[in-house]
């Protein structure tokens with residue numbers, strides 16, 4: 001079974017989760033800031049249930065006392081009281097609905113913020129193992145499920161219980177024998193409810209899995225749309241989607257079936273109870289043990305009694321779904337980054353760009369070393385290049401220097417301070433990276449250069465644009481630097497994106513510049529632009545360049561050749577050529593290639 005499948009399986013189990021008191025308590029803790037409001041809502045819901053239960057209690061008074069005795073003024077008073085309770089109940093219900101949704105939205109807002117903030121700060125390693133689709137589901141769907149619990153769910157469940165208690169109280173004080181007769185259907189109701197709950201719960205769990213599956217399927221295939229279309233996989237993709245879609249529909253139909261059976265069963269039991277009241281109570285009326293008013297009042301109580309029971313079993317389902325969702329949310333919130341800031345960080349203000357790797361070993365996964373005993377040092381202002389085959393570990397070195405991951409063995413120091421003694425943000429504020437694949441956010445070119453940093457002035461941006469040669473392109477656009485950029489910059493060419501990312505790095509004016517060169521090639525003109533831009537970019541700062549085109553790096557102070565995670569050669573371009581080793585071979589290969597292309 002693949003890792004993915006195992007994960008899925010785990011999720012599946014979590015979906016069928018029953019009530020868990022620890023989880024429940026943790027969920028309840030989110031109510032804490034709104035204690036007063038919750039207390040108020042609880043008082044309101046108790047009042048509503050009492051008001052509702054009072055009305056049938058007035059029936060025997062109206063019928064047996066007032067109507068039977070032809071007491072019209074008395075009857076009018078009862079009617080006014082009835083109307084009054086109705087109006088009052090409506091008003092309170094309005095406040096209740098407003099208050100509970102307010103509480104629900106507040107809590108959800110807090111929680112969503114917390115989850116997103118937590119996720120954004122999680123270490124990169126976490127994202128290696130967690131598909132984007134699933135994380136998006138956490139922050140949106142899973143939290144939305146909790147809304148029902150936090151808003152009306154729990155408070156009205158409370159109200160339902162109170163309604164039942166009030167009704168039982170009034171019924172038993174009116175006539176306990178008739179009450180027992182009425183409630184004789186209760187065991188059947190309890191049984192029917194438990195059968196319903198069990199079935200709906202598992203059906204619900206399966207629906208949620210299918211929804212998650214559908215979400216990630218859509219997300220993945222729309223992200224990879226060009227591949228789908230290029231390799232003419234549309235039909236197959238649609239077919240696969242259809243299957244998930246069909247399963248989803250089938251499962252929904254099943255759950256609707258359970259509801260369709262359960263609700264009428266509850267109705268039927270209610271009718272049986274009413275029948276029992278009329279049968280037994282009617283007999284008692286003949287022998288005048290019970291009045292007609294009491295019988296009508298019991299019938300009214302019975303109708304009111306079954307609704308909260310039905311609602312409660314539905315709410316129990318909501319609660320269980322919420323349990324599963326909250327477990328996944330808390331699981332996310334409990335994730336600790338393996339890379340942590342020190343308790344007493346060293347300020348990273350005076351970083352000049354002296355970098356030292358000392359016997360660094362590193363594995364993404366235990367024991368599978370990607371870097372083996374790597375040592376080198378870079379002096380302030382030096383230009384260092386890394387070369388090596390794909391998968392040699394070049395980007396990994398960058399990941400470690402930026403502390404996206406911590407070294408397994410050995411150490412990395414910047415200005416003689418182990419980078420683990422800096423705050424991650426302080427360290428990174430000294431580094432700018434131009435990555436292999438440029439990522440652009442939706443917005444405009446300007447916002448992609450300053451990334452919303454207010455400290456970067458327009459003058460700085462203009463200068464960076466000029467220095468990277470991006471100005472030609474920007475001037476050709478009608479909106480200039482405010483030109484709209486789509487998600488991932490899909491409307492721009494690779495070269496344009498590259499230049500934007502150069503301007504971004506330049507605008508941030510870092511002490512240390514890292515360039516992870518794109519493997520994709522661009523046209524000669526853009527290539528020249530990029531080469532020029534790189535020259536400007538690395539001027540006067542410590543630069544680390546990962547180059548695939550050796551032409552980029554001939555003027556570097558030091559070239560380090562990596563092979564399968566080990567440093568094989570180190571020196572200047574000339575020295576390495578004279579060495580006639582790995583670099584020499586690489587150079588020969590590329591030179592021939594370029595010669596051929598020329």
Ligand SMILES: Nc1ncnc2c1ncn2[C@@H]1O[C@H](COP(=O)(O)OP(=O)(O)OP(=O)(O)O)[C@@H](O)[C@H]1O
Pocket residue numbers: 128364365370388389390391392393394395396397436
């Ligand atoms: N997040 C990751 N989790 C596990 N293994 C990884 C991860 N990233 C990279 N690797 C592995 O580490 C090794 C080195 O990868 P790295 O990205 O450093 O190579 P590279 O030298 O930058 O290659 P390229 O020139 O293709 O960019 C590869 O074998 C790769 O499969």
Ligand SMILES: [Mg+2]
Pocket residue numbers: 394395396436516
């Ligand atoms: Mg790489």
